[in-house]
Amino acid sequence: MIAETALPKAQKYDDNLLRNLGLVGVLVILVIIGIVTRPELYSDPSWVRNNILIILQQASGIGVVTVGMTFVIIGGGIDLSVGAIIALAGVWATTLATQSYGAGGMIFTALAVGVAVGVVNGALIAYGKLVPFIATLAMLVSARGLAAQISGKQTQVSANDTINSIATTKLIGIPLLVWILAVVVAAGWVLLNRTTFGRRTVAVGGNPEAARLAGINVKRHTLLLYVLSGLCCGIGAIMLTSQATSAQAAMANLYELDAIAAAIIGGTLLSGGRGTIVGALFGVLVFSTITNLFAINNLATEVQNMVKGGIIVAAVLLQQFRYRSLTHLLRRRNDPDKP
Amino acid sequence: MSELASESSATRAILKLSDVVKAFPGVRALDGVHLEVFEGEVHCLLGQNGAGKSTLIKVLAGVHHADSGEILWQGEPFAPASPQAAMRAGIATIYQExxxxxxxxxxxxxxxxxxxxxxxxxxxxxxxxxxxxxxxxxxxxxxxxxxxxxxxxxxxxxxxxxxxALSHDAKLIVMDEPSAVLAHDEVANLFRIIRELTANGIAVVYISHRLAEIREIGDRVTVLKDGRTTAAGLPARTPTRELVGKMTGRSFEYDFPPRAAPDRETTPLLTVEGLSRAGEFAGVSLTVRPGEIVGIAGLVGSGRSELLETIFGARRADHGTVILNGHRITSVGGAVRHGMGMAPEERKSQALLLDEPVFKNMTLASFAGFARAGFTAARDERAAAQRTADSLELRPRDVDRPARTLSGGNQQKVVVGRWLLGEKTRLLLLDEPTRGVDVGARAELYQVIHDLAANGVGVLLVSSEVPEVLGLADRVLVMREGRLIHEALAGEIGEDTVLDLVMAGSLMEGEAA
Incomplete structure (x- = not known):
């Protein structure tokens, strides 16, 4: 009885807070490394301001995709096809035929393609009972194939000024792309923490059988999660197309791995049922800061990938260690019977 | 060792357990077990569900480690560190699954x-x-x-x-209900093999609920009840009445508050007709009236859990209908909408989000009802959950702590509370409501179930513990091998009779023998 009442009240939330603080700590360390290696750059305040905006802008596309991915993983699934959906949506939105409908037509096409692919993924997984890994792996291959088919393996240049100006527009000194990321992250946070959709997501991922026996339509919800991920990819496709003023079948290569990695180091449990949007955002920022660190030091991207891999392993190891030691510590502190 | 064995008499004890204790949080699964198995004998273990048979097997197989007591294997102290170690020592286990x-x-x-x-x-x-x-x-x-x-x-x-088991050169083979999955002629072959094994000096520990089988193949019987040995090494020919007495004589309290009999004339709340699922149960018809508690007694594997899940719409029936308050039920969503709730058999894997706070677990079936335009109303949910927690005397009453940190009995209160919250539930299905629940919390759960019935909620309950069914229910249905074989008012049927019906009519055979 004593051990029961002595357990920390909001252990889970403490743990989330701690993890996010840890990620902020990693960001601080990365900035310090930047200052030490390139002190002459950091002495210029306008360069620092600019560099922060560059990092955020680089994080914007992958950040939007990671929000969708985080929902899918919390809901007990995985979406390996996000990069391929972006490529298909980007290519479809920039065909000559689509471009003839103007910016509105291009945006609508990108979003519609994302949602449609999400519906196919979700239907295969929820109703066709395919394992998410297999279903979305097949979608990865075929969506990139279709993108190559549509584009004839050519880079499709966007001739639409409105689309192209998304990447160059600034509002109150901050790029529109960063605003889009902010809105998607805020919407994702509200959706996960304040709506019935979010509650269902946690229930379906945490214990699908319990959710089903409580009257939740687990299949329909699973489908919706992949649709949400597809929608995020559609938004991402517009952002990337605007940044490059073009789209091609090979765009957003390996985005699935970056998005999964960001969600995981942000504290999302790969087995589902637990995760945070804020943590995922920090995960994305850590990765784009590393990329930036390598760029300002003119280092090769090969080394960068090795460092990224190391960070993923270190972050997950640290989480496991911290989770165990933290619960242990709190239990001891609150339990008068134990030394 | 082997030389010694060949020299000594045939009745040498190969395995001897004295006062073995094994406790899990909240329950003493083994609370003083004595067992002596001789070389070349078939030693039967008898006991109701929850008597500690499975735990005992797992201790022998090296899955669990005894907290205290002595285990002698071939005359030497024995504490296998792992299942592999137990196998190397010569103890093989054939599990039910x-x-x-x-x-x-x-x-x-x-x-x-x-x-x-x-x-x-x-x-x-x-x-x-x-x-x-x-x-x-x-x-x-x-x-x-x-x-x-x-x-x-x-x-x-x-x-x-x-x-x-033989590839390991086992000297003792533990068989957990080996006949449960076999047809009649296959059982005969199993017995022939067992006789050959024992003729070669191998000892067999045989677990079965079928007394007739025990009489046919067994040499001696040890009876367990509530984790204790109540009879060690009785001859297998012991009269059925005596064996059943050893299994049922109560040591711990089943304290059932008295209650008034429900009105037997009202229209049924739930009507199940001819419900069947291939390989699980067949032709089940039953009714539950408002304020009535109906209990189903049956062994694990008799199809009772599958029946409850099918009534709840979680499994699709092959034949038959489920009508609740005039509405046909075919899905969980429909069942919940029309006022049915269920506390499933496996609390942790089927009912709870262990890392989520208690109040979110309690509102898992109703959070959408609290929500406005898709936005959850956590404050209202928490307040409603707190009221329910207070009325159920949840301990601790804190509804913000993760469900994982609660004891089994309090977790069960959370699951039951899920269906009380909002007072929409007209019919509650309870599958093994007190499994893994300690004695104190049991009494509280019984009171909760009675209060529900007093408020006009119908309850359909399944339990392996016959006294629980008899004590709680107004009406008892006995289920065996997927069929309802008997129905009686709880006051008009005894524990012996129910147990006997559940175990395939061995009482009659026993009396004849």
């Missing part, structure tokens, strides 16, 4: 974990040859060592499990 790998061959399964090998390469031909020898010894030379397990019938799988 056969632990064979479906996609491996017969030979690979027989030698799983100790494959004959040289330089790390398995010697398949040697394994096949040895398996063939063992299978021949078991009287089944027709089973090819190369066949895949999934292609074998249930009886064949049992033979392979036994071959695995």
């Amino acid at each position: 056969l632990d064979l790998v479906d996609d491996l061959s017969v030979a690979e399964n027989a030698f799983l974990g100790h494959e004959p090998s040289r330089f790390g390469f398995t010697r398949r031909r040697s394994a096949a040859a040895q398996t063939r020898t063992i299978l021949t010894k078991l009287g089944h030379p027709e089973i090819s060592p190369r066949r895949l397990i999934k292609d074998l019938p249930a009886a064949g799988k049992q033979i392979v499990s036994m071959a695995r």
Whole structure:
């Protein structure tokens, strides 16, 4: 009885807070490394301001995709096809035929393609009972194939000024792309923490059988999660197309791995049922800061990938260690019977 | 050791347990077990569900470790560190759920974990040859060592499990309800094999609910009740009445508050007609009236849990209908909408989000009702959950702590509370509501169930514990092998009779013998 009442009240939330603080700590360390290696750059305040905006802008596309991915993983699934959906949506939105409908037509096409692919993924997984890994792996291959088919393996240049100006527009000194990321992250946070959709997501991922026996339509919800991920990819496709003023079948290569990695180091449990949007955002920022660190030091991207891999392993190891030691510590502190 | 064994008499104890205790949080699964098994005998273990048989087997198999007490194996202290260690020592266990790998061959399964090998390469031909020898010894030379397990019938799988035990050179084989999955003639073959094993000096610990079988194959019987040995080493011919008495004589309190009988004339709340699912249950018809508690008594595997899930819409019926308040139920969503709730058998895997706070677990079926335009109303939910927690005397009353940190009894209150919250539930299905719940919390749960019925809620309850069914229910249905075989008012049927019906009418046979 004593051990029961002595357990920390909001252990889970403490743990989330701690993890996010840890990620902020990693960001601080990365900035310090930047200052030490390139002190002459950091002495210029306008360069620092600019560099922060560059990092955020680089994080914007992958950040939007990671929000969708985080929902899918919390809901007990995985979406390996996000990069391929972006490529298909980007290519479809920039065909000559689509471009003839103007910016509105291009945006609508990108979003519609994302949602449609999400519906196919979700239907295969929820109703066709395919394992998410297999279903979305097949979608990865075929969506990139279709993108190559549509584009004839050519880079499709966007001739639409409105689309192209998304990447160059600034509002109150901050790029529109960063605003889009902010809105998607805020919407994702509200959706996960304040709506019935979010509650269902946690229930379906945490214990699908319990959710089903409580009257939740687990299949329909699973489908919706992949649709949400597809929608995020559609938004991402517009952002990337605007940044490059073009789209091609090979765009957003390996985005699935970056998005999964960001969600995981942000504290999302790969087995589902637990995760945070804020943590995922920090995960994305850590990765784009590393990329930036390598760029300002003119280092090769090969080394960068090795460092990224190391960070993923270190972050997950640290989480496991911290989770165990933290619960242990709190239990001891609150339990008068134990030394 | 082996020389000693051959010198001594046939009645030498190969295994001896004295005062073995094994406790899990909230429950003492073994609370003073004594057991003595002789070489070459068939020693039967008898006891109701929850008496501690499974825990005892797992202690012998090296899965659990005894907290205290003495275990002597071939005269020496024995505490296997792992299942492998127990097997090496010569104790093999054949579990009820056969632990064979479906996609491996017969030979690979027989030698799983100790494959004959040289330089790390398995010697398949040697394994096949040895398996063939063992299978021949078991009287089944027709089973090819190369066949895949999934292609074998249930009886064949049992033979392979036994071959695995023999491949270890086992001196004691524990069989957990081996006849449960076998047809009648296959049981006869199983008994023939057991007799051959014992003739070679191998001891068998045989667990079965069927008293007639125990009488046929057993030499001696040890009876467990509530984790204690109530009779050790009785002859298998002991009269049924005496055995059942040892199994049921209560030591711990089932304290059932008195209650008024419900009105038997009202229209039924739930009407189930001719409900069937292939291989699970068939032709089940029953009714539950408002304020009535109906109990189903039956063994694990009698189809009771499957029946409840089908009534709840979680499984699709092959035939038959479920009508609740005039609405036909075909899905969980529909069941919940029309006021049905269920507390499933496996609390942790089927009912709870262990990392989520208690209040979110309590509102798992109703949070959408609290929400406005899709936005959850956490404050209202928490307040409603707190009221329910208070009325159920949840301990601790804090509804923000993760469900994982609660004891079994309090977790069960959370699951029951889920359906009380909002007072929409008209019919509650309870599957083993007190499994893993300590005595104190049991009494509280009984009170909760009575209060519900007093408020006009119908309750359909399933339990392996016959006294619980008899004490709680107004009306008792007995289920065996997927069929309802008996119905009676709770006050008009005794525990012995129910237990006897549940165990396939062995009481009558016993009296005749």
